[in-house]
Amino acid sequence: MRFTKDHEWVEIDGDVATVGITAYAAEQLGDVVFVDLPEPGKAMTAGEPMAVVESVKAASDVYAPLTGDVTAANGELTDNPQTVNDQPEGAGWFVKIKLSDPHQVDALMDRAAYETFLATL
């Protein structure tokens, strides 16, 4: 699993990345009440807004960690947004992206680096 400074995580399987937000981010947001996900087929560019995650008093943009096309969005979050709080780095995934350049992932942090980064916040 790889991480961004914007608190997204990425799990790579071949040329498909599963993307979500980290446990740290989910904890900071508080109770998630709504997740606005992109439609499958939509093109994503690394660093651009990909989804919106809402708590009662805040709406936060989630950025695409990598470039590619969305192949699936996690419909479970529509019915049960609290899954993001319950299992942020598992069942609470947001989208799957078919990567146009799988090497982009090399630029992301591993868990140790992310935890070091969190310690600086």
Add this chain to the structure above:
Amino acid sequence: MRYLPLTPDDRTAMLAVIGVDTVDALFVDVPDAARLAGPVDLPHHASEMAVERDLVRMAARNRAAGAGPFFCGAGAYRHHVPASVDHLIQRSEFLTSYTPYQPEIAQGTLQVLFEFQSQVSALTGLPVANASMYDGSTACAEAVLMATRVTRRRKAVLSGGLHPHYAETVHTLAHNAGVEVNALPAAVDAEAAVLAAIDAETACVVVQTPNVFGTVTDVTAIAAAAHAAGALLIVTTTEAVSFGLLKSPGEMGADIAVAEGQSIGNSLNFGGPYVGLFACTEKLMRQAPGRLCGETVDAEGRRGFVLTLSTREQHIRRDKATSNICTNSGLCALAFSIHMSLLGGAGLERLARINHARARRTRDALAAVPGVEILTPRFFNEFAVRLPRPAADVVEALLTRDVVAGVPFSRLAPAAGLDDVLLVCATETTTDGDIAAFASALTAELAR
């Protein structure tokens, strides 16, 4: 200074607590050049009696609608409002409270909003209603902006039956947001003309029923055609009492219904404050403008209400908000809701039938006046007539006979080429004597 509790001694003592000598020291951050040395050039304070005297004098120079035969409608309607409505909205706890951001001590306002939303939903036939907009015209403009967000298209088509003030408001607000607004020429009975103007870029079509000429239209087919083209249908209504009798926007397939709610619970007020009604389908809920009140429970499991889905709003989403609206029409919504609670569905239907009957009687009386042509084929409580002379002149002439005959269409749209069209409205407040006085004054004037 009857509204200022501090005494000179209070001020002195308080300055001492603060640790400054004069109140001027508290304005130290204001640049010297901008500090006024004394009062501006306006009258000094005045007693309650003096202010009342001045304003009563101004009020006396206006002809109240209730002072005699009166037939103006066209977006604002004279109705009887029960005395208890105005009494209740003047309760301190409603009148002098703020937006209910602290739900534990604002359940009164919040429950009212929940009931208001439920009433608006039932009247419009759409499941999601917000807690009010400024008025019908701004609600209409917000609906158009919402449709462009939902469809990600940039064109809006407005019917020729849409109230010209509404069309202008939509144009001002939407045009500057980058939306191309295609307002069709004024037409008495041609709501469906919007269909010919739809293309692949059209976000929405806006129709009105009853329209500004009073014409009632079944827009079901327009809804189907709009949807087939990927556009939303926005149905506008300026006379909320019509919901008691006519097919609701939801029944006819509207995606968004907007209305002016003034008719229920609110006075004419020379045009404001009024209350905009806004309702939409469940699917569009998260793109709706304005406040929404929702049901929940408190820490002990008791039912309560809160403002919800606030992440759509400006105080959280800022430049990405669904609207910039903050203050809306809370107290007017309360008045609407109280009056609606008194009426109930049965009372509203009866009120609507009386309005319809009064208008038909007015139509029959005017149809018998030589030179008058009735233009509106199907109407609720207002209709258009063609006169042999410019309508504005006839209205002015009838004033001398103490009849306010209606609204000349030229007042709303001077360039429409419909100078001879007069919009006439009757409500439950219109008596047989009013109708007779109008018909005889018009007969005499046109014979002149």
Add this chain to the structure above:
Amino acid sequence: MSMVNVGRPTRPEQSLDLGPSPGAGRGLQQYEPLIFELGGWGKTGVDFEGVEGDLDAVDLDGLTRGAQPALPGLSEPETLRHYVRLSQKNHAIDLALYPLGSCTMKHNPRLDEKLARLPGFADVHPLQPQSTVQGALALMETLSHWLETLTGLPAVALSPKAGAHGELCGLLAIRGAHDARGEARRTVLVPTSAHGTNPASAAQVGYQVREIAQTADGRVDLADLAAQLGPDVAAVMVTNPNTCGLFERDVVEIARLTHAAGAYFYCDGANFNAIVGRVRPADLGVDAMHINLHKTFSTPHGGGGPGAGPVVLSAALAPYAPTPWLIREGDTLRLEEGAVGPAAATQGRVSAFHGQMGMYVRALAYMMSHGADGLRQVAEDAVLNANYVKARLSAAMSPAFPEGPCMHEALFDDTWLDGTGITTLDFAKAMIDEGFHPMTMYFPLVVHGAMLIEPTETESRLELDRFCDTLLGLAAAARAGEVERFRGAPFHAPLRRLDETLAARKPKLRWTPTAR
């Protein structure tokens, strides 16, 4: 992802078991069901007259609705009970100090209510002949004169229906002025501390919004402003006094820099009540400013409106004011409703009809009651009261900007709560148990755990002391570790904390028959 963490738990954590509530009320607090639960189906509380036999005859070609609206009706006594019971679950300015910063909850004179209800104002149709509404037009003219004189700006557009609507209207005038010169400027600069309506209004007019940094002493960072100004900037929007309750002491320089860059200076006039009668915005270089009549000029907030947001405009912006225009021709006043004559360059209508007459009457009555001298006193007392609260509360709470005076509101941060385990939200909710409405919380966003207190000028010294004593007592309790008193608060309100998370996850926005 970007995160806005404002530290506001929205799910109640505490539950106090008070045992089952057997009755329908407690003391003077009555339980009150929804109107839909009061059994009024098919009933009506209104008697009608003129009900001849022709009510069944409908001339509508089958366009009647399928079924009567499914709404209950109530008799008049039931109606009175319902709404009076509901009203008693609300806090109100008439009940106690209502210290919402930025909202200006001041006394609402009842004379204003009485006058707005005169038939000559309330029972007048917006489209009846203008010869029959000369008094209404005279009132609008008089109100305009007062607003122009108090701000020093030469023109005013009365029709905007609230502050945010006024912002929109002012920005449209600015856009009109730039467009007329062929300048396609597309950016508006807004401080981070601004009201959310500022960026939202700018976006609605089609502008991009960029934020201006703030200095450590709570003002606009001039260096950042200068660096961001450029040929693409249409306007700079600044609230003054700002949302930290501070006067922008460099405001003249802000205006100079803005004008030098070819942009207009828009002032959010939400806090005009702090300077009314003492400072004219025109003398600060302001080109446009909306005035919330429901704040400075005390028209009632009504649980969320209606308000009114007239916008004053400089000579350069006046041609782009919205229709209608009020024009005097000798002894006669008239409304110019089209884009012709002097109004040829208008931005057009921003709403139907002519604005919020009912609010104009109230605001003018308020202004005339105070007069030029009284309005000056309003600003002085508002500022005095806020500084008094700041001075007294600083004994236990941490002012966000301790140096120098504040204006009409005092801003505290939450550093004084460090280590107590109590948040700004908890503290605010505990105020409810003491009979006060909480202050504005978590706004402005630039101050951590912000508590923004605006007492207004209509509070007596006695009420201010009662308020300060209460907050100091609560602060002592917080320091003494009485955490439960705060975390579970309020305990004595009609309801305990509400589950906002549930409301947002499963939106239930109307009553439905299944609940019957």
